[in-house]
Amino acid sequence: MxxxxxxxxxxxxxxFHQMHHEPRPCSVAIGLGSHDLGVADATVDLYRRGMAPLIVFTGATSRTTQALMPRGEAVHYRERALELGVPASAVMVEPRARNTGENIRYSRELLEQGGVDVSSVLLVSKPYEERRAYATARKLWPGVDVVSASTPMxxxxxxxxxxxxxxxxxxxxxxxxxxxxxxxxxxxxxxxxxxxxxxxxxxxxxxxxxxxxxxxx
Structure with missing residues (x-):
């Protein structure tokens, strides 16, 4: 009880965990992998609203997602986005990250290798992970403006x-x-x-x- x-x-x-940022257009939306497909849905919603021209989904598998997402969190997120009508050309996948720091670091590397100019990031997470994701991105990617977002609930x-x-x-x-x-x-x-x-x-x-x-x- x-x-x-x-x-x-x-x-x-x-x-406290929620940053209460107002979504605004950014260079890219990054959906952080987890057990929650709602992160993918929230990222797609922001993409549809014109908040980012490109999506990166990041995440491997973990103890809590292995059974639910055996092909990897980012891969399942991408499949969900395509089901919802996002064109494949607008979705990049980062399949290695196993924690929030790796989510940020590997997504940054992927975008740099792809020649994507990033000045701002719309960081999409579970609602209670907004502040943690924001603080991590500010540390590991200090040159970009970070806007936190999650499923409104x-x-x-x-x-x-x-x-x-x-x-x-x-x-x-x-x-x-x-x-x-x-x-x-x-x-x-x-x-x-x-x-x-x-x-x-x-x-x-x-x-x-x-x-x-x-x-x-």
């Missing part, structure tokens, strides 16, 4: 879509831990975490929402 306090804390952390809509509230809260907690520790490891830029968000995070950890935490040396 999840307490009322935990629900309130999770909602606060969810809100509320916290409870996302919980319902996953069907496992504890799993979602665990993911929110894990994503925030990375925002706290990864800047010191050189993986992303540092971002200030408000005191109330830090307190909510600490309470959620104390309540046992810890399955997505990484060991801290």
């Amino acid at each position: 999840i307490s009322a306090q935990a629900w309130a804390d999770a909602k606060m952390v969810w809100d 509320t916290f409870m809509e996302y919980v319902d879509s996953i069907g496992d509230a504890k799993r979602v809260i665990d993911m929110l907690v894990g994503a925030l831990q990375r925002l706290l520790i990864y800047p010191q490891q050189g993986f992303m830029v540092s971002q200030a975490v408000p005191n109330d968000v830090s307190a909510a995070y600490a309470r959620l950890v104390d309540e046992g929402f810890t399955s997505r935490l990484v060991p801290v040396p």
